[in-house]
Every structure is written in structure tokens, then in C-alpha cells.
Amino acid sequence: MTAKRADKIATIILDVIAGVIVLILASLLGYILVRGLPEVSWHFLTSPSKAFSSGGGIGIQLFNSFYLLLLSMLISLPLAMGAGIYLAEYSKPSFATDFVRTAIEILSSLPSVVVGLFGFLVFVLQFQIGFSILSGALTLTVFNLPLLTRNIEDALRQVDFAQREAGLALGLSRWETVLRIVIPEALPGIISGVVLSAGRVFGEAAALIYTAGQSAPALNFADWNPASISSPLSPMRPAETLAVHIWKINSEGIQPDASAVSAGASAVLILAVLLFNFAARFLGNKLHKKITAG
Amino acid sequence: MQNQNDDIRAALLRKSRSSKLERRGKFISWLCIAIIVVVVFAIFGFVAYRGLSTFFGTKVTLWNFLSKTAWAPGTTDASGVPKVGALPMIVGSFGVTLLSALLATPFAIGAAIFMTEISPRWGGKILQPVIDLLVGIPSVVYGFIGLSVVVPLIRHVFGGTGFGILAGTFVLFVMILPTVTSMTVSALRAVPRNYRQASLALGATRWQTIYKVVLRAATPGILTGIVFGMARAFGEALAVQMVIGNAALLPQNLISPASTLTSVLTSGIGNTVMGSLENNALWSLALLLLLMSLAFNLITRWIGKRGAMK
Amino acid sequence: MAYSLDDRFIRELPADSEIALSTDDLRVFYGDKEAIHGVSLPFERYKITSLIGPSGSGKSTYLRSLNRMNDTVPGAHVEGRINYRGLNINSSEVDVYEMRKHIGMVFQRPNPFAKSIYDNITFALKRFGMRDKEQLDAIVEMSLQGAALWDEVKDKLHKSALALSGGQQQRLCIARAIAMHPDVLLLDEPASALDPISTAAVEDTLLRLKDSYTIIIVTHNMQQAARISDYTAFFYSGQCLEFDETSKIFTRPKIQATDDYVAGHFG
Numbered sequence: 001m002t003a004k005r006a007d008k009i010a011t012i013i014l015d016v017i018a019g020v021i022v023l024i025l026a027s028l029l030g031y032i033l034v035r036g037l038p039e040v041s042w043h044f045l046t047s048p049s050k051a052f053s054s055g056g057g058i059g060i061q062l063f064n065s066f067y068l069l070l071l072s073m074l075i076s077l078p079l080a081m082g083a084g085i086y087l088a089e090y091s092k093p094s095f096a097t098d099f100v101r102t103a104i105e106i107l108s109s110l111p112s113v114v115v116g117l118f119g120f121l122v123f124v125l126q127f128q129i130g131f132s133i134l135s136g137a138l139t140l141t142v143f144n145l146p147l148l149t150r151n152i153e154d155a156l157r158q159v160d161f162a163q164r165e166a167g168l169a170l171g172l173s174r175w176e177t178v179l180r181i182v183i184p185e186a187l188p189g190i191i192s193g194v195v196l197s198a199g200r201v202f203g204e205a206a207a208l209i210y211t212a213g214q215s216a217p218a219l220n221f222a223d224w225n226p227a228s229i230s231s232p233l234s235p236m237r238p239a240e241t242l243a244v245h246i247w248k249i250n251s252e253g254i255q256p257d258a259s260a261v262s263a264g265a266s267a268v269l270i271l272a273v274l275l276f277n278f279a280a281r282f283l284g285n286k287l288h289k290k291i292t293a294g
Numbered sequence: 295m296q297n298q299n300d301d302i303r304a305a306l307l308r309k310s311r312s313s314k315l316e317r318r319g320k321f322i323s324w325l326c327i328a329i330i331v332v333v334v335f336a337i338f339g340f341v342a343y344r345g346l347s348t349f350f351g352t353k354v355t356l357w358n359f360l361s362k363t364a365w366a367p368g369t370t371d372a373s374g375v376p377k378v379g380a381l382p383m384i385v386g387s388f389g390v391t392l393l394s395a396l397l398a399t400p401f402a403i404g405a406a407i408f409m410t411e412i413s414p415r416w417g418g419k420i421l422q423p424v425i426d427l428l429v430g431i432p433s434v435v436y437g438f439i440g441l442s443v444v445v446p447l448i449r450h451v452f453g454g455t456g457f458g459i460l461a462g463t464f465v466l467f468v469m470i471l472p473t474v475t476s477m478t479v480s481a482l483r484a485v486p487r488n489y490r491q492a493s494l495a496l497g498a499t500r501w502q503t504i505y506k507v508v509l510r511a512a513t514p515g516i517l518t519g520i521v522f523g524m525a526r527a528f529g530e531a532l533a534v535q536m537v538i539g540n541a542a543l544l545p546q547n548l549i550s551p552a553s554t555l556t557s558v559l560t561s562g563i564g565n566t567v568m569g570s571l572e573n574n575a576l577w578s579l580a581l582l583l584l585l586m587s588l589a590f591n592l593i594t595r596w597i598g599k600r601g602a603m604k
Numbered sequence: 605m606a607y608s609l610d611d612r613f614i615r616e617l618p619a620d621s622e623i624a625l626s627t628d629d630l631r632v633f634y635g636d637k638e639a640i641h642g643v644s645l646p647f648e649r650y651k652i653t654s655l656i657g658p659s660g661s662g663k664s665t666y667l668r669s670l671n672r673m674n675d676t677v678p679g680a681h682v683e684g685r686i687n688y689r690g691l692n693i694n695s696s697e698v699d700v701y702e703m704r705k706h707i708g709m710v711f712q713r714p715n716p717f718a719k720s721i722y723d724n725i726t727f728a729l730k731r732f733g734m735r736d737k738e739q740l741d742a743i744v745e746m747s748l749q750g751a752a753l754w755d756e757v758k759d760k761l762h763k764s765a766l767a768l769s770g771g772q773q774q775r776l777c778i779a780r781a782i783a784m785h786p787d788v789l790l791l792d793e794p795a796s797a798l799d800p801i802s803t804a805a806v807e808d809t810l811l812r813l814k815d816s817y818t819i820i821i822v823t824h825n826m827q828q829a830a831r832i833s834d835y836t837a838f839f840y841s842g843q844c845l846e847f848d849e850t851s852k853i854f855t856r857p858k859i860q861a862t863d864d865y866v867a868g869h870f871g
Contacts, residue, residue: 003498003499003501003502004499006499006501006502007499007500007501007502010501010504010505011412011500011501013404014404014407014408014412015408015412017400017401017404017405017408018404018405018408018409018413018416018417018421020401021401021405021421021424021425021471021475022420022421022424024428024468024471025424025427025428028428028431028439028468029427031439031443032435032439078326079326079329079330080326081326082322082323082325082326082327083323083326083327083329083330085319085323085326086320086323086324086326086327087327089323090320090323090324092678093678099331100327100330100331103330103331103334103335104330104334105591106334106587106588106591107330107333107334107337109525109587109590109591110337110529110584110587111528111529111530111531111556111583111587112529112531113529113531113532113556113559113560113580113583114337114341114529114580114583114584114587115337117341117559117563117577117580118336118337118340118341120563121340121341121344122336122340125568142333142337145330145333146330149330160715162711162713162715163715163717163718164676165673165676165709165711165715166711166715166716166717166777166780167717167728168673168676168704169671169673169704169708169709169710169711169781170704170705170708170727170728170780170781170784171310171312171701171702171703171704171705171728171732171784172312172701172728172731173312173313173315173316173319173701174316174319174676175315175316175318175319175320176312176315176316176319176731178319179319180727180731181717181718181727184718185718199430200430202432203430203431203432203433203434203435204432205432205433205434205532206433206531206532206556206560209532209560209564210563210564214564243432243434244434246434246435246437246438247434247437247532247536250434250437250438250441250536251535251536251561259442262438262442263438263442266434266435266438266439269432269434269435270431270432270435273430273431273432274427274430276430277426277427277430299689299690302689302706303689303690303691305699305702306689306691306693306698306699306702306703306706307691307697307698307699308699308702309699310699310701310702311732312699312701312702313699313700313701313702316701
């Protein structure tokens with residue numbers, strides 16, 4: 001076989017591989033959307049699920065997913081912000097810094113089921129919080145922290161060092177300069193990172209099945225007192241999320257329409273994650289333009 | 295004039311508001327880092343404590359755990375030793391991991407070459423967003439598709455239940471493909487442009503250049519990508535658990551129901567009593583999972599170091 | 605070309621001149637490496653002193669240690685005295701943040717904040733507790749006029765500073781520094797990134813600011829040093845080899861290295 005011929009064959013094979021990958025995604029999305037979207041209706045999105053009969057919706061699970069996302073972001077964002085600031089602004093090259101970076105890297109590479117088991121052991125059992133939104137949010141925080149921290153550190157490092165010098169030369173502390181000059185400038189990067197990790201958190205299930213629980217008790221949407229257990233805002237109630245719901249009905253569900261419900265729920269989940277992806281890009285670009293040209 | 299000078303000197307010798315703020319801010323951000331480090335230690339501590347208690351005060355030995363094939367921690371065998379043989383799960387985990395990596399690697403490298411060398415324009419416009427989207431799809435959705443498409447298909451073609459290592463491999467293949475591809479792409483992009491130009495100038499064809507020069511130079515980066523993909527496959531829980539069949543038996547072939555460390559953990563941990571041997575044995579599996587993820591981490595570091603030395 | 609580093613000439617200032625800032629045997633280290641080898645210089649009040657010398661001679665490093673900006677560089681430390689108002693500000697007793705309010709700095713590349721022109725000037729003042737709108741407005745006008753920028757920007761004070769030209773941005777940075785009312789203004793090659801017209805504008809600005817500020821400027825441009833400064837210090841290989849009145853440095857330098865440098869034989 002001549003070299004020319006090999007070149008040609010290799011190119012064809014590579015084209016085919018690229019085509020196959022596009023085809024895989026297209027058929028994945030196509031399958032989910034074609035099978036799932038017809039199931040999605042206002043009723044489906046708002047009504048509670050049914051355990052034994054068909055016609056159940058995903059209303060409570062959808063609400064739980066968003067509420068859990070919100071709570072875990074409220075906890076993880078400040079922590080990741082502090083940690084990111086430390087790494088980008090205060091850490092000096094040393095053994096301790098290397099050690100911290102390694103720890104964060106290991107945390108980010110842990111399987112989410114291990115993080116979930118840790119949450120189960122510590123938050124659910126040790127702290128006796130039980131299967132609850134709060135346990136779930138704390139566990140998701142552990143899951144989310146390493147990537148978010150790295151993202152924030154990167155975004156801060158993108159900002160020119162001259163901006164910090166400008167603040168320091170005016171007699172301001174590094175802390176104030178970072179908080180009020182550097183962070184606003186790093187905001188586009190930080191926000192797209194936050195939205196992307198929100199997508200990851202939204203679709204996560206393995207870390208939640210033993211922390212936020214696998215049941216979705218009925219909620220009283222007229223009761224907004226966080227202290228009452230049937231209130232949607234109560235952080236102490238067990239809360240099955242959309243992703244957990246899909247897993248649950250597929251592995252142990254006995255609803256006659258389990259497959260239709262999971263197709264619909266998968267379609268909603270995918271659309272939400274796609275939305276997060278686009279939002280990350282859009283917001284990042286828009287904010288960047290605003291800050292640099294405004 | 296003299297007064298003003300004294301005032302300024304006094305101010306210079308006082309702790310300013312800025313330096314108090316600085317000290318507080320530094321402490322706050324240090325605290326955040328400390329919390330993360332404590333969490334990492336806590337994870338290892340708690341899981342190790344639980345996971346090791348299987349081996350203390352019982353007749354179970356580490357060798358038993360790793361080599362025996364009977365998994366029924368509530369019961370004992372003829373010699374009175376609890377049946378905590380984790381070999382079926384270990385084989386299952388390594389099986390799906392290696393097979394899916396084996397399947398994904400040629401695709402990932404092919405796609406990465408297409409994106410960087412053959413058609414960067416199409417690669418950037420079509421393939422890159424496709425890869426990004428594949429990364430973003432939640433694992434339960436992969437599991438659901440595996441359950442409703444892959445498993446019936448295998449059942450149809452090969453017979454049996456359709457559940458098993460083969461189904462798990464297919465699902466994981468699609469899941470790790472984007473990870474391996476995007477890391478391979480960065481490895482290929484990091485190869486200096488003049489390597490290619492030099493090779494082409496010597497009369498090599500494009501494929502010869504790619505095969506003999508670019509891929510060789512990018513090998514450490516590509517290996518890192520593959521190990522990353524394997525780590526992800528090894529740790530994936532729900533998608534695998536949905537299609538593997540969950541039978542704690544040594545797999546006879548690729549289409550017989552099997553199990554992995556993660557699948558036994560997810561289905562078992564809620565059904566056992568905390569502190570019982572059944573439960574502790576599950577934590578031993580979790581510890582094994584944790585150690586494996588640490589091992590994958592060390593391997594990527596080792597590759598990175600060797601690559602940097604060359 | 606090797607010059608003897610022992611040949612030095614440092615002019616004593618007249619006994620009646622008022623010294624705003626001076627250093628005694630200032631040494632700067634990066635890790636183990638000594639970058640500045642004991643420089644002692646006086647800076648007279650309300651005068652402009654230029655620091656000149658080839659690249660890598662240490663003039664910028666020296667300047668940046670005067671308000672302890674080198675503290676931000678990992679591994680750097682400074683030995684020796686920096687005298688300001690009878691205090692050694694190179695000591696942990698002196699609050700570095702408070703000190704920087706009195707010894708301001710303008711950098712080589714314009715570095716305005718990504719905020720409005722108005723906020724660039726008032727940002728630090730507000731952080732230090734100044735709330736009075738009228739007072740802030742007055743300071744904004746005063747410092748922009750001081751930096752010869754007021755007429756160009758007075759109608760767009762609330763527009764982004766990043767929309768200004770490079771020269772305008774640099775003058776904004778000068779305005780931002782003088783809004784703090786410092787005693788001493790340090791400038792690190794402030795015009796090196798600017799076109800000739802903007803450079804002229806910055807030079808004019810400095811000459812007018814001289815009435816109320818002590819100015820120390822690092823420059824690569826010998827014409828600039830000759831045009832604006834009263835004193836000039838020649839740096840070479842981490843040392844100050846010659847310090848004298850500017851006119852003497854440029855007409856009758858006492859040290860061979862200085863002579864060759866100002867004649868353009870190396871740089």
C-alpha cells in the first residue's frame with residue numbers, strides 16, 4: 001500500500017468517526033426529545049407524581065431540583081469564592097499550597113456516589129439531619145466546590161495584575177481591591193462557570209439518592225413558612241429531584257407508564273441542562289461586552 | 295506644619311483600616327480553603343473507618359474480600375466466615391471500565407485528529423459543540439437510554455436478558471467519549487506547529503505526519519485523557535446500575551447480569567442496617583472505590599511528570 | 605563594556621534644601637539574588653528627579669521599593685532605610701497601606717479601573733470614608749485639572765474610563781493618584797506606552813504638578829529626563845553610579861558610564 005493510499009484511507013476513516021459521533025448525539029437528543037416531548041404538558045410539569053398508577057407528573061421533583069440547586073449554590077458560592085480568592089491572590093508557591101491544590105484535585109476526581117455516601121454518613125446520620133433538602137444541598141456543595149473553586153481562581157487570574165497594583169498604590173488593601181475591582185472584572189468568567197456548574201448540579205443524582213432522599217411528599221404550595229414541614233421552602237423535608245426520579249422509576253418503579261414518565265422527565269432535564277449551557281455562554285459574552293465597553 | 299507632620303507620623307504608626315481589612319479578608323479566604331481540605335480528609339477518614347471495620351473483629355481477611363466470589367455478607371460459609379467476596383464486583387467494575395476505554399479510545403483519537411488536523415473548521419463548528427453537549431447530559435439520562443434502547447437491542451441480537459457488562463460498556467463508552475476526546479484535542483493542539491511543518495517539508499504525507507509525529511508527541515496528553523475517562527467510568531454509578539443487571543455473580547460472559555462496586559453500593563446501602571457486617575462490607579466497597587479513584591489520580595500525575603521530563 | 609562600579613558620584617544636596625524622601629543603603633533581593641546593591645539617594649521636595657539607565661539596571665525595581673510595591677512580588681524583600689517624615693517606612697512598624705496614601709504611584713501601562721472616569725477617581729476616597737458628594741465632585745475636578753484632563757472629559761465623567769485613549773488613560777491614572785493628595789508621586793516610565801502628543805501632555809502635567817508634589821520618575825527617554833527633571837540619577841547594574849543636577853548629568857557627567865549612556869553609546 002502506498003503512502004498516498006494510506007493517507008486517503010485514514011482520512012476517510014476519520015471522517016466516518018467524526019460522523020458517527022455527531023450521529024450518536026443526534027440520535028440521543030432525537031430519541032429523548034421525540035419520545036419525551038409529547039409527554040410534556042402543563043399538567044405533567046405541575047402535578048405530583050404517582051407511585052402505582054399512570055398519569056403522574058413531575059411538578060414536585062422539578063421544584064425540588066431548582067430549590068436544591070439554589071440552596072447548594074447559596075452555600076457553595078461563598079465558600080468557593082473565598083477559596084478561589086485565597087488561591088489566586090494569597091497563596092505563595094510552597095509545599096502547603098501544592099498540598100491544598102492536590103486535595104482539591106482529588107476531591108474533584110472523586111466519584112459522585114462516594115461524595116453521596118459521605119453526605120449520607122455525615123449529614124444524614126452523624127448530624128442527624130435526615131434525608132432532607134439540607135443534607136442534599138450540603139452534599140452537592142462538596143460535589144460542586146472543587147470545580148467551582150478552580151473556575152473562580154482561573155477567572156480571577158485572568159484579570160490583569162496591574163489592576164491590583166492600581167488599588168494597592170492608592171493605599172487600599174488587597175482584599176478590598178479584589179472584592180471591588182478584580183471580582184467585578186472577573187464576573188463574566190465567574191458567572192459562566194457558576195451557570196455551567198449549575199447544570200452539572202441540576203443533573204446529578206448519585207450524590208442525592210442517600211442524602212436528599214428518594215421520596216417526594218406532597219407539598220402545600222400555600223404554605224411558605226420554611227419551618228413547617230409541608231412547606232415547599234422547608235429545608236428539612238425529604239426531596240426527590242428530577243434526576244433521582246428518573247433513576248428511581250427506572251430501577252424500581254412500578255407505574256404502568258414508567259417509561260413515558262421517564263422519557264418526559266429526561267426531555268425536561270436535558271432541556272434544562274441545554275438551557276444552562278446556552279445561558280452560560282450568552283451571559284458570559286454579554287457581561288464581558290458590558291464591562292469592557294460600557 | 296509641625297502639627298500636621300505629627301498627625302501623619304501618628305497615622306503611619308497606627309494600624310490602618312486597610313490593614314485590618316486585609317488581615318480579616320485573608321483569614322476568611324484561608325478559612326474557606328481550610329474547610330475544603332478538612333472535607334477531603336473527612337471523606338477519607340469516614341469511609342476508611344467504616345470500610346476497615348469489616349476486617350476487624352471478624353474473620354474476614356483482606357484476601358478473602360478481594361478473591362472470594364460469594365457475596366452475601368449476611369450469611370457465613372462452611373467454615374463460619376461471612377461471605378464477603380467482592381471479586382464479582384471488582385471484575386465487573388474493571389470489565390466495564392477497560393472495555394469502554396478500549397472502545398472509546400480509537401473514536402476519541404480519531405475525532406480529535408479530525409478536529410485538529412483534518413478539518414478544524416468543521417471540528418470547531420460542529421464537533422466541538424457536540425462534545426460539549428455530550429458532557430452536559432446527566433448520567434441518569436444515559437442510563438435511561440441504555441435501559442430503553444441498548445438493553446432491548448442486546449436482548450434482541452444476542453438473546454438473554456440484555457443486561458450485563460456489554461450494555462454497561464456501551465453506555466459508558468458514550469459517557470466517557472467526550473472527556474477523552476476533549477483532552478486528546480488539547481494534547482494535539484499543544485504539539486508545536488513546526489513539528490508538522492518539518493515533517494511535511496520532508497515529504498511525508500499528512501497521515502504519516504499525524505501518525506509518526508503528532509500522535510507520538512502528544513502521547514502523554516492522550517494517555518492522561520484515557521486515564522481520566524477510565525476514572526470517570528470506574529466511578530459512574532447510576533447509569534451503570536440501571537443496565538448491568540445487578541447480580542453479584544462472577545460474570546460468565548458479556549451479556550449475563552453482573553454488578554460493579556458502584557451498582558452494589560447504590561442498590562445496597564439503603565437496605566442494610568448501619569454498623570452491621572452487611573453494611574460495613576458495603577463501606578469496604580466504597581473504600582475500594584475511593585482508593586481506585588486516588589490511584590487513577592496518581593497515574594495521571596505520573597504520566598504528566600514523565601511527559602514533562604521528556 | 606565593563607565599568608568600574610566603584611566610580612561613583614552622588615551630589616550632596618545643599619544644606620537648606622528640604623528632603624521629602626531618601627534612602628540609605630537600600631538593597632532589594634529576589635530570593636537570594638541581590639538586584640539593588642545599596643543605593644542611597646535624597647529626593648528634594650517639590651522637585652522632579654529622574655531615574656535613568658539601561659534596561660535591567662534596577663531603576664524600576666528601586667522606584668517600586670520606595671512605596672513598598674515590591675511587597676507584592678513573591679520572594680522579594682528590601683533591606684536598608686527609606687526615610688519619610690523622620691520614619692523608616694521600610695519597617696513593619698509603619699502601616700504600608702497608610703504610607704501608600706502619601707507616596708502615590710503611576711505605572712508604566714495605564715491601568716484605570718473598569719469603571720467610569722468619575723468612579724476611578726472617587727473609588728479609593730469613598731473606601732476611605734469620604735461620602736460628601738460636593739467634596740468628591742470638587743476633588744474630581746481639581747485632580748482632573750491637575751492632570752490636564754478636565755477639559756477633555758468634563759462632559760463624560762460617567763462614561764467608562766476604558767473608552768479613553770491611552771494618553772488620556774494615563775493622565776486619568778495621574779489624576780487618580782493626586783486625588784489622594786500624596787506628598788510624593790512615583791512614576792514608572794509613565795509615557796513609554798504613549799504617542800508623542802500624549803507624552804507631551806503628560807510632561808506638561810508633571811511640570812505643573814511640581815509646585816505641589818515631589819516627583820520621582822523612571823524614564824527611558826533621555827530627552828524627557830533633560831526636559832522635565834531638576835535632578836537625575838544614573839543607574840547601572842543595580843547601583844546608582846551618578847546623581848547630580850540634570851543639567852550637569854547631560855553636559856558634564858563625572859562618570860564615564862554616565863557619559864557613554866547619555867551620549868547614546870549603549871542603552
